[in-house]
Amino acid sequence: MTSASSCAGLVSVLGIGNALMSDDGLGPHFVARFQDRFDLPEGLEVEDVGTPGPELIYRVSGRRAVIVIDAVRGFGRPGRIHRFTRQHILSGATGTPTSPHDPFLRAAILTSEFAGSAPDRIILLGAEVHRVRPGTQLSSVMQSAVPVLEELLRAELADLGVSVTQRARPPIGDRARRSRGPFHPERTIRPAATRSTPRGVHPPPDGGRAERSCDHPPPLLGMRP
Amino acid sequence: MPRIVIDPVTRIEGHLRIDVDVEGGEVRDAWSSGQMWRGIELILQDRDPRDAWLFTQRICGVCTTVHAIASVRAVENALDLTIPLNAQLIRNLLLASHSLHDHVVHFYHLSALDWVDVVSALDADPAEASRIAESLSPWPRNGRREMERVKDRLASLISSGQLGIFANGYWGHPAMHLSPEVNLMAVSHYLQALEYQQKANQAVAILGGKTPNIQNLAVGGVANAISLDDAAALDMAKLYHVRDLLDEVGTFVREVFLPDVAAIGGMYPEWLGYGAGVTNYLAVPDMPLDAGATEFDLPGGTIFGGDLSTFEPIRDFKDKRFEESVTEGVSRAWYEGSESKHPWEGETVPDYTGFDEDGKYTWVKAPRFAGHAMQVGPLAQVLVGYASGHEGTRRWLGEALRMVENVAGVPIPLEALHSTLGRHLARAVRCAVLSELAVRHWELLVENIGSGDTDVWVEPVFPSGEQRGFGLHEAPRGTLSHWVVIRDGRIANYQAVVPSTWNAGPKDEHGVAGPYEASLIGNPVADPEQPLEVLRTIHSFDPCLACAIHTFDGTGQERAMVRAV
Numbered sequence: 001m002t003s004a005s006s007c008a009g010l011v012s013v014l015g016i017g018n019a020l021m022s023d024d025g026l027g028p029h030f031v032a033r034f035q036d037r038f039d040l041p042e043g044l045e046v047e048d049v050g051t052p053g054p055e056l057i058y059r060v061s062g063r064r065a066v067i068v069i070d071a072v073r074g075f076g077r078p079g080r081i082h083r084f085t086r087q088h089i090l091s092g093a094t095g096t097p098t099s100p101h102d103p104f105l106r107a108a109i110l111t112s113e114f115a116g117s118a119p120d121r122i123i124l125l126g127a128e129v130h131r132v133r134p135g136t137q138l139s140s141v142m143q144s145a146v147p148v149l150e151e152l153l154r155a156e157l158a159d160l161g162v163s164v165t166q167r168a169r170p171p172i173g174d175r176a177r178r179s180r181g182p183f184h185p186e187r188t189i190r191p192a193a194t195r196s197t198p199r200g201v202h203p204p205p206d207g208g209r210a211e212r213s214c215d216h217p218p219p220l221l222g223m224r225p
Numbered sequence: 226m227p228r229i230v231i232d233p234v235t236r237i238e239g240h241l242r243i244d245v246d247v248e249g250g251e252v253r254d255a256w257s258s259g260q261m262w263r264g265i266e267l268i269l270q271d272r273d274p275r276d277a278w279l280f281t282q283r284i285c286g287v288c289t290t291v292h293a294i295a296s297v298r299a300v301e302n303a304l305d306l307t308i309p310l311n312a313q314l315i316r317n318l319l320l321a322s323h324s325l326h327d328h329v330v331h332f333y334h335l336s337a338l339d340w341v342d343v344v345s346a347l348d349a350d351p352a353e354a355s356r357i358a359e360s361l362s363p364w365p366r367n368g369r370r371e372m373e374r375v376k377d378r379l380a381s382l383i384s385s386g387q388l389g390i391f392a393n394g395y396w397g398h399p400a401m402h403l404s405p406e407v408n409l410m411a412v413s414h415y416l417q418a419l420e421y422q423q424k425a426n427q428a429v430a431i432l433g434g435k436t437p438n439i440q441n442l443a444v445g446g447v448a449n450a451i452s453l454d455d456a457a458a459l460d461m462a463k464l465y466h467v468r469d470l471l472d473e474v475g476t477f478v479r480e481v482f483l484p485d486v487a488a489i490g491g492m493y494p495e496w497l498g499y500g501a502g503v504t505n506y507l508a509v510p511d512m513p514l515d516a517g518a519t520e521f522d523l524p525g526g527t528i529f530g531g532d533l534s535t536f537e538p539i540r541d542f543k544d545k546r547f548e549e550s551v552t553e554g555v556s557r558a559w560y561e562g563s564e565s566k567h568p569w570e571g572e573t574v575p576d577y578t579g580f581d582e583d584g585k586y587t588w589v590k591a592p593r594f595a596g597h598a599m600q601v602g603p604l605a606q607v608l609v610g611y612a613s614g615h616e617g618t619r620r621w622l623g624e625a626l627r628m629v630e631n632v633a634g635v636p637i638p639l640e641a642l643h644s645t646l647g648r649h650l651a652r653a654v655r656c657a658v659l660s661e662l663a664v665r666h667w668e669l670l671v672e673n674i675g676s677g678d679t680d681v682w683v684e685p686v687f688p689s690g691e692q693r694g695f696g697l698h699e700a701p702r703g704t705l706s707h708w709v710v711i712r713d714g715r716i717a718n719y720q721a722v723v724p725s726t727w728n729a730g731p732k733d734e735h736g737v738a739g740p741y742e743a744s745l746i747g748n749p750v751a752d753p754e755q756p757l758e759v760l761r762t763i764h765s766f767d768p769c770l771a772c773a774i775h776t777f778d779g780t781g782q783e784r785a786m787v788r789a790v
Contacts, residue, residue, distance in 0.1 A: 107390050
C-alpha cells in the first residue's frame with residue numbers, strides 16, 4: 001500500500017497561528033513572506049498550517065526534521081525570539097496543557113514517537129506577542145521580528161544541510177508572485193469567464209502542493225528502529 | 226452537593242468549561258461556558274464579498290473547508306447566482322473528504338480514550354485480540370502479528386515511565402469495561418486511523434490546492450481549472466488519485482470505524498441510556514445534484530421531541546422556513562443586552578461580567594429555531610435522513626444497529642440513538658453513508674467532464690443597493706450558516722452561526738438549556754475527582770469552539786483543572 005516514504009529526508013517548516021488574530025498570526029504571515037522571497041529546494045516544505053488539531057500528527061510524522069514557527073506568550077519582551085527544543089516543548093517549562101494549541105503539538109510529537117515515525121529533530125522558533133485581538137495585520141513590534149526570525153530559520157536549515165536561494169525580483173505583472181500575505185486579499189485568484197481551458201486561471205501559487213508534499217503517508221507502524 | 230468544574234475540557238477543539246452539580250451519584254444541573262470565535266464581522270466590514278471566504282475559513286483551523294463553502298454560498302444566495310454543476314460536485318467532494326477525515330480523527334484520536342483503557346491492553350493476548358477483531362470484520366490488518374507489534378510498542382512506551390500521549394487518561398477507572406483484548410484491538414486501530422485520516426485529508430488537498438485553508442473556491446464556483454490533459458490543472462491523474470484515496474478511506478470506515486463503534490456500543494450498552502438532552506434535531510440539505518441546487522443527496526429537515534413523525538423537510542439553500550426561524554439570544558452570554566436577534570440584524574458588543582450561573586456565564590450565544598433549542602450534528606443528520614426515507618442512511622443505520630445487537634446480545638431500538646453512544650454511532654453511520662456518496666459524486670463529476678462540460682465558474686455581479694444572503698452547509702459537527710448583508714458591493718454585516726453554537730449554547734431567556742447542558746442531566750458520576758462520564762457525553766458532540774488563538778503559552782497558568790468542590 002504505502003512504499004518507503006517519500007517523506008523520508010523531508011524537512012518541514014510549519015507556520016502555526018490564527019491569521020485573524022493579529023500577532024497570533026505570526027506563523028502564517030511568516031510563511032507567506034518566506035514563500036514569496038525564496039525558492040525552496042527539493043526536500044524542504046514550508047507550510048502555513050493555520051491552527052491545526054490532530055492532523056498536525058501527520059505533518060510531523062516521517063520527517064527528518066520539523067521547525068515550527070509560532071507566536072509565544074510569557075517569555076519576555078514583545079518581539080523577542082526564543083528557540084525551544086523537543087525537551088522544552090514537551091516539558092512544563094514551555095507551556096501548560098491548558099493552551100488549546102499545546103495538546104496538539106505535544107500530541108503530534110508523542111503520537112509520532114509511539115508510531116515509530118517521529119522526526120529526528122524538532123525545534124520551535126517563537127516570537128513573543130505584543131497584541132492578540134481580531135485583526136489581519138501583525139503589530140509593528142512583531143513585524144520587526146520577522147526578518148530576524150527569517151535569518152534564524154535559514155541558520156537552522158543550514159545546520160540541516162538545507163539552503164534556500166532568494167528569488168530574483170518577480171517580473172512586473174506576475175501576479176502570482178507578488179507578496180500577498182496569508183490571505184492574498186488584494187489579488188484574489190479570480191477565474192476568467194469559463195472556457196474549456198480557462199485563460200487567466202493559474203493553479204493557485206500553492207497548486208500542486210499535494211504533490212510536493214508526501215504523496216504517500218509514512219507507514220506509521222513501520223519498521224524503524 | 227458537589228460542584229465539579231472541568232476547565233478546560235481537553236481533547237476537543239477550542240476552549241470549553243463545564244460545570245455540573247452532582248447529587249446521589251448523578252448530574253442534576255449543568256452549565257456550558259465557551260470561548261466562541263467572534264469578531265468576524267469586524268474583520269469583514271467593508272470588504273469585497275468575493276474575498277470573505279478567505280477570511281472566514283480562518284475562523285477554525287480544523288474545519289477550514291466548511292467556513293469557506295458556507296461563505297461563498299451566502300454571497301451566491303444574496304445574488305441568486307446559479308453556479309456550474311462541476312463546481313457543485315467538487316464542493317461536494319470536499320464535504321465528503323473533509324468529513325471522513327474529521328470524523329475518523331474525532332473517534333480515534335479525541336474520543337476513544339474515554340472508552341478504551343490503554344494500560345489494560347498490556348494484559349491482552351494478541352492472538353485472542355486478533356480473533357475477536359477478525360470475527361467483527363473482514364479487515365485484513367487484524368492479524369496476530371499486528372496485535373503483537375502494537376502490544377510491544379505499548380509495553381516499551383509504558384516501561385519508559387512516560388505514557389506520552391496516553392498520560393492523564395482514566396486508566397483503571399471503574400467505568401472502563403472493555404476486555405484487555407478489545408482494548409488492544411482499539412489501540413491498533415488508533416494507529417491505523419492515523420494513516421487513513423491523512424489519506425482523507427490528501428483528497429481535500431488535491432481538490433483544494435492545499436489544506437488547511439483551501440484555495441480553490443470562488444464566489445461563482447471553484448477555481449479548479451479542469452483539463453483532462455493538462456498536469457497543471459485538475460486532470461484525470463489527480464481525479465484518479467482522489468478516487469483511490471476515497472476508496473481506501475471508505476474501506477477503512479466500513480470495515481474498521483463502524484464495527485469498532487458498534488462493538489464499543491455493544492459493550493457499554495448502558496450508555497445508550499444517558500446523554501439524550503435536547504431531542505429537537507436540525508439538519509440542512511447538502512450535496513446538491515444539479516447546478517441550481519434543487520435536488521440533494523443529503524436531506525435536511527427538523528424533528529421535534531424525538532418524534533420522527535414530526536419531521537418536516539428543509540428543502541434547499543433558499544428555504545424560507547430556515548431563513549425566518551433562526552435567532553441568536555444573549556440573555557445568558559457576555560454581550561450587551563438580552564434580546565434575541567436574527568443573524569442579519571446580529572451584533573456583537575462584548576460585555577464581560579464574570580461567571581454568574583444565574584446570570585451570564587459564557588461567550589457563546591444561544592441559537593434557537595422558531596424559539597426551540599436544537600441539537601445539530603451527525604445524530605441530527607442521521608435521524609433526519611432516516612425520517613425522510615434516505616436509502617443510504619436507513620441501510621447503514623440498520624447495519625450498525627445489527628452490529629451493536631450482535632455484541633450486546635439484546636435488541637437495540639431506534640430510540641436508543643438519543644444518547645451519548647447514539648451520537649458516536651450516528652457519526653460512524655454518517656461516515657459510511659458519505660463514503661458511498663463520495664464515490665457517487667466522483668462518478669458524476671467524471672461523467673459530466675466526459676460529456677464535454679468543463680465549466681467551473683460564473684462571474685458574480687454586484688448591483689448597487691442592498692442584498693441579503695445566507696449560506697448553508699452540513700459540516701461534520703452539524704448545521705452551519707453564514708449570513709451576509711451586502712451594500713453597494715461591500716459587506717455591511719456578517720454573522721456565522723456555527724454548529725457548536727447550537728450545541729454548546731447556554732440556557733435561553735426562558736431557562737431552556739442548550740444541548741450540552743441538557744445532555745449531562747442524569748449522567749452518572751462514579752467519582753467526582755475523575756468525572757470521566759461527563760467527558761464521555763461532552764466528547765460525543767465533537768465540540769469545536771474554534772481555536773481562536775494558537776499562541777504557545779508559558780504564562781504558568783494552572784494545569785487543566787478538575788475541581789470537585
